Amino acid sequence: MKTLCRLLLLVAASAASFAAAESARRPNVLFIAIDDQNDWVGPLGGHRLAQTPNLDRLAQRGTVMLNAHCQAPLCNPSRTSVMTGLRPTTTGIYGLAPWFRDVATWSDRVSLPQHFRTQGYRTLAAGKIYHSGFGPRERQAKEFDIWGPDGGVGAQPPAKLIPATPMGNHPLMDWGVFPHRDEHKGDYHVASWAVEQLQTAPKDQPFFLAAGFFLPHVPCYITQKWIDRFPDDDTVLPVIRRDDREDTPRFSWYLHWRLPEPRLRWMEENRQWRNLVRSYLASTTFIDAQIGRVLQALEASGHADNTIVVVWSDHGYHLGEKLITGKNTLWERSTRVPLIFAGPGVNQGGRVSQPAELLDLYPTLLELCGLPARRDLEGVSLVPQLQNPREPRERPAITSHNQGNHSVRSERWRYIRYADGAEEFYDLANDPNEWTNLAARPEHGSRMAGHRQWLPKIDQPPAPGSANRVLTYNPATDEAVWEGAGVRRSDPIPE
Ligand SMILES: [Ca+2]
Numbered sequence: 001m002k003t004l005c006r007l008l009l010l011v012a013a014s015a016a017s018f019a020a021a022e023s024a025r026r027p028n029v030l031f032i033a034i035d036d037q038n039d040w041v042g043p044l045g046g047h048r049l050a051q052t053p054n055l056d057r058l059a060q061r062g063t064v065m066l067n068a069h070c071q072a073p074l075c076n077p078s079r080t081s082v083m084t085g086l087r088p089t090t091t092g093i094y095g096l097a098p099w100f101r102d103v104a105t106w107s108d109r110v111s112l113p114q115h116f117r118t119q120g121y122r123t124l125a126a127g128k129i130y131h132s133g134f135g136p137r138e139r140q141a142k143e144f145d146i147w148g149p150d151g152g153v154g155a156q157p158p159a160k161l162i163p164a165t166p167m168g169n170h171p172l173m174d175w176g177v178f179p180h181r182d183e184h185k186g187d188y189h190v191a192s193w194a195v196e197q198l199q200t201a202p203k204d205q206p207f208f209l210a211a212g213f214f215l216p217h218v219p220c221y222i223t224q225k226w227i228d229r230f231p232d233d234d235t236v237l238p239v240i241r242r243d244d245r246e247d248t249p250r251f252s253w254y255l256h257w258r259l260p261e262p263r264l265r266w267m268e269e270n271r272q273w274r275n276l277v278r279s280y281l282a283s284t285t286f287i288d289a290q291i292g293r294v295l296q297a298l299e300a301s302g303h304a305d306n307t308i309v310v311v312w313s314d315h316g317y318h319l320g321e322k323l324i325t326g327k328n329t330l331w332e333r334s335t336r337v338p339l340i341f342a343g344p345g346v347n348q349g350g351r352v353s354q355p356a357e358l359l360d361l362y363p364t365l366l367e368l369c370g371l372p373a374r375r376d377l378e379g380v381s382l383v384p385q386l387q388n389p390r391e392p393r394e395r396p397a398i399t400s401h402n403q404g405n406h407s408v409r410s411e412r413w414r415y416i417r418y419a420d421g422a423e424e425f426y427d428l429a430n431d432p433n434e435w436t437n438l439a440a441r442p443e444h445g446s447r448m449a450g451h452r453q454w455l456p457k458i459d460q461p462p463a464p465g466s467a468n469r470v471l472t473y474n475p476a477t478d479e480a481v482w483e484g485a486g487v488r489r490s491d492p493i494p495e
Pocket residue numbers: 035036074075217314315
């Protein structure tokens with residue numbers, strides 16, 4: 001009996017040390033989030049003057065999802081979706097509030113980093129990972145083991161740089177050059193902290209290291225040396241059409257009815273369009289340089305060969321396209337995001353034109369790291385495409401902005417349906433700027449029907465506590481309610 005006990009103990013002990021060794025061999029994850037970064041980055045080619053040498057290098061040693069889209073065109077719902085592995089239409093989280101753990105149904109949801117923690121990973125975060133950083137301060141320990149600086153804006157001018165805007169003059173709605181140092185920016189601190197963590201990471205435990213950058217989110221404060229990289233003339237402006245909204249449904253305006261972002265007309269009248277475009281491009285390049293610092297530290301750390309790097313942004317941003325600045329739309333400039341993977345198990349130089357969703361991050365990272373799959377995730381693993389860029393994928397990318405408003409992006413087309421039934425349909429192969437709404441053309445009827453079948457089957461109303469960018473629609477009365485105020489069809493569109 002004694003011998004049997006000893007034998008069992010021996011088996012148990014070797015199983016435990018095997019599990020520990022197994023866990024130590026698992027790849028690390030370097031999880032880099034950018035805020036409000038649209039497709040104006042080298043690997044996506046959304047702006048011919050974009051300068052992102054570090055993302056370009058990462059793309060060379062990894063795979064770029066060329067057709068990746070957010071699940072919601074706004075920080076909180078998009079990030080909640082990434083981190084919980086659930087669609088906004090499932091959680092009902094569409095606005096800047098609530099924090100998902102304050103919604104009873106989701107309070108105990110095992111988030112992506114929490115799942116890695118249960119598998120023996122050391123989890124660390126700095127900057128903007130969730131909309132609220134990495135959870136409300138008093139509850140951060142539940143979300144990550146170790147947390148660094150909050151990041152955010154950092155150095156700010158004594159007063160706003162741009163004139164008061166007609167849309168509520170929001171304090172964040174600002175941009176331009178003022179004298180300060182890179183070292184005084186929140187994103188610089190986030191990068192410095194990530195560099196330190198990589199330099200000191202233990203070799204016997206895998207890590208999940210999350211670094212969340214704030215720029216090019218407004219306010220796009222930048223210094224002269226960064227903005228000087230972009231011409232101070234109209235060649236920096238995106239190409240737009242003044243009549244672009246004439247064939248978009250009225251409901252498309254409701255999605256961003258009274259946002260703090262000024263419309264294009266105000267930007268031009270106040271000579272701010274070029275200033276914002278240059279400040280945004282310069283902010284993107286500044287963030288690319290911070291990512292470069294982190295990637296260089298990864299190379300120097302000896303962990304690079306065993307670390308999955310993923311860079312993603314929570315949604316895009318309009319800079320005049322469709323006559324607006326801002327997000328909160330279901331068009332390409334607002335939904336398309338950088339999504340780049342590199343590291344063990346990822347094809348070098350892969351370019352995938354199949355649709356991908358940020359929602360796929362959760363199952364993809366589990367599979368790349370050899371962790372057990374979960375059945376309660378709504379995304380699908382991108383590993384087949386990361387191994388072979390031509391591997392087909394049936395599922396399109398879905399973006400939702402409040403209940404009833406959805407976009408379905410396939411490899412070539414975009415279908416949009418609003419809560420009142422209005423539709424749009426675009427051929428991205430021939431019309432990359434989505435200038436011509438084809439929804440009324442009978443020849444696209446069956447193609448549109450094919451896309452319509454992908455509309456979310458679950459389409460929840462806003463969760464309790466929803467606020468800030470919440471839109472509801474009552475079909476019986478044809479009444480839309482934006483931020484708690486009724487909008488009638490006869491109301492003039494705010495400019
Ligand atoms: Ca954002």
